[in-house]
Amino acid sequence: MSDKLRAYFYLHFCVFIWGFTAILGKLITLTAVPLVWWRVLIASSVLAVFIPRAQWKMVTRTAFFQMSGIGVLVALHWLCFYGAIKLSNASVAVATMATTSFFAALTEPFILKQRVKWYELGIGLIILPGMALVVGNIDWDMRTGFAVGAVGALLAALFSSLNKKMIENNPQPPLVMSAVELGAATITCTMILPWLLWSTPDTAVWPGEGDWYWLLLLSLACTVLPYYLSLRAMKYITAFAANLTINLEPVYGVLLAALFFREDKELNSNFYIGMAVILLAVFSHPFLKQRFDREAL
Numbered sequence: 001m002s003d004k005l006r007a008y009f010y011l012h013f014c015v016f017i018w019g020f021t022a023i024l025g026k027l028i029t030l031t032a033v034p035l036v037w038w039r040v041l042i043a044s045s046v047l048a049v050f051i052p053r054a055q056w057k058m059v060t061r062t063a064f065f066q067m068s069g070i071g072v073l074v075a076l077h078w079l080c081f082y083g084a085i086k087l088s089n090a091s092v093a094v095a096t097m098a099t100t101s102f103f104a105a106l107t108e109p110f111i112l113k114q115r116v117k118w119y120e121l122g123i124g125l126i127i128l129p130g131m132a133l134v135v136g137n138i139d140w141d142m143r144t145g146f147a148v149g150a151v152g153a154l155l156a157a158l159f160s161s162l163n164k165k166m167i168e169n170n171p172q173p174p175l176v177m178s179a180v181e182l183g184a185a186t187i188t189c190t191m192i193l194p195w196l197l198w199s200t201p202d203t204a205v206w207p208g209e210g211d212w213y214w215l216l217l218l219s220l221a222c223t224v225l226p227y228y229l230s231l232r233a234m235k236y237i238t239a240f241a242a243n244l245t246i247n248l249e250p251v252y253g254v255l256l257a258a259l260f261f262r263e264d265k266e267l268n269s270n271f272y273i274g275m276a277v278i279l280l281a282v283f284s285h286p287f288l289k290q291r292f293d294r295e296a297l
Contacts, residue, residue: 003235003236004236004237006236007232007233007234007235007236007237008233008237008245010229010230010232010233011229011230011233011237011242011245011246012245012248013226013229014226014229014230014233015245015246015248015249015252016252017221017222017225017226018222018226018246018249018252019094019248019249019252019256020222020252020256021081021218021222022081022085022093022094022256023256024214024217024218024222025081025082025085025086025093025218026085026089027214028207028211028214028215028218029204029207029208029210029211030204030205030207030208030211031086031196031203031204032079032082032083032085032086033079033189033192033193033196033203034193034196034203034204034205034207035082035215036075036078036079036082036185036189037186037189037190037193037205038207038215038219039078039215039218039219039223040074040075040078040182040183040185040186040189040219040223041186041189042215042216042219042220043182043219043220043223043224043227044179044182044183044185044186046219046220046224047175047178047179047182047224048179048183050175051173051175051176051179055173055175055176056176058172058173058176059172059176059180060170062170063166063170063172064180066162066166066170067166067172067176067177067180067181067184068180068181068183068184069162069184070159070162070163070166070181070184071180071181071182071183071184071185071187071188072184072185072188073155073158073159073162074155074159074181074182074184074185075184075185075186075188075189076152076155076188077152077155077156077159078152078185079152079189079192080148080149080151080152080155081093081097081149081152083145083148083152084096084145084146084148084149084152085145086145087142087144087145087148088142088143088144088145088146088149089142089145092142092145092146092149093145093149094249094252095146095149095271095274095275095278096146096149096150096152096153097149097152097153097156097246097249098127098130098153098278099127099128099150099153099154100153100154100156100157100160100243100246101120101123101124101127101157101240101243101244101281102121102124102125102127102128103124103153103154103156103157103158103243104120104124104157104160104161104239104240104243104244105117105120105121105123105124105240106121106124106157107157107158107161107239108157108161108164108238108239108240111158111161111162111164111165112161112164112165112168112239117240117292119288119289119292120240120285123244123281123284123285123288124281126277126280126281126284127277127278127281129274129277130273130274130275130276130277130278130281133270133271133273133274133277156243156246157239157243160234160239160242160243161239163177163231163234163239164234164238164239164242167231167234167235171235174228174231174232175228177231178224178227178228178231181227182223182227193205230242241285241289244281244285248279
């Protein structure tokens with residue numbers, strides 16, 4: 001198996017695992033900020049314990065601060081994602097992630113100082129009518145959640161493009177990158193918590209008895225492993241290709257939400273037509289890339 005094919009295999013596995021995150025976010029009773037705080041705290045603590053000391057010594061001060069900055073964006077992305085779940089539902093929240101490809105088609109060339117590939121921008125634009133069908137057929141009460149989720153998608157495009165740049169220009173061990181970025185995400189959430197408790201004193205921070213199992217599953221199975229594997233995959237594929245593949249997460253998320261919460265009863269046929277448009281865009285990318293990148297040589 002070639003390195004690139006293995007990278008795609010890793011990424012598809014990660015996307016399948018990430019499909020469960022919206023379900024777990026719905027099951028956990030905590031609000032968005034405490035939920036994300038526990039997720040990154042547990043994940044970064046586990047990574048910090050198991051990473052060999054020799055790998056830590058390889059990290060320069062510059063690289064450490066770069067990774068920490070990316071970790072702040074990761075925290076804000078997850079806060080938006082889980083905020084969208086709480087403000088709407090799991091199906092709508094994961095559907096907003098499909099806009100990540102459109103944002104990535106613009107952010108990756110800008111950050112990596114490359115030319116914009118018109119066919120990638122076109123794929124990102126094709127996804128937008130699908131998103132219009134999705135958002136146009138949800139209750140007004142859920143549209144705030146959709147908007148928050150779209151901001152999260154922009155942040156996802158930014159941090160994945162920055163990770164790609166770092167992997168190309170200043171590569172670090174993937175486990176260390178995971179630990180530092182998730183550690184910075186933990187600090188970010190820790191700084192937000194006091195403001196949250198001041199503005200809404202009734203906010204629960206300590207997980208309920210039934211939350212611990214779901215939090216551990218979210219932090220370990222759905223964060224540590226896929227985060228590490230996705231960083232390894234980014235060495236061989238572009239940030240746009242990674243984000244486009246991640247567009248399959250809404251498919252898994254919506255199907256799982258329908259299975260566990262019967263959210264399909266809240267959504268009509270146009271929602272699923274929109275999802276079909278998104279899938280068409282995802283699967284067209286490899287063929288367009290092979291054709292037009294070859295012509296550009």
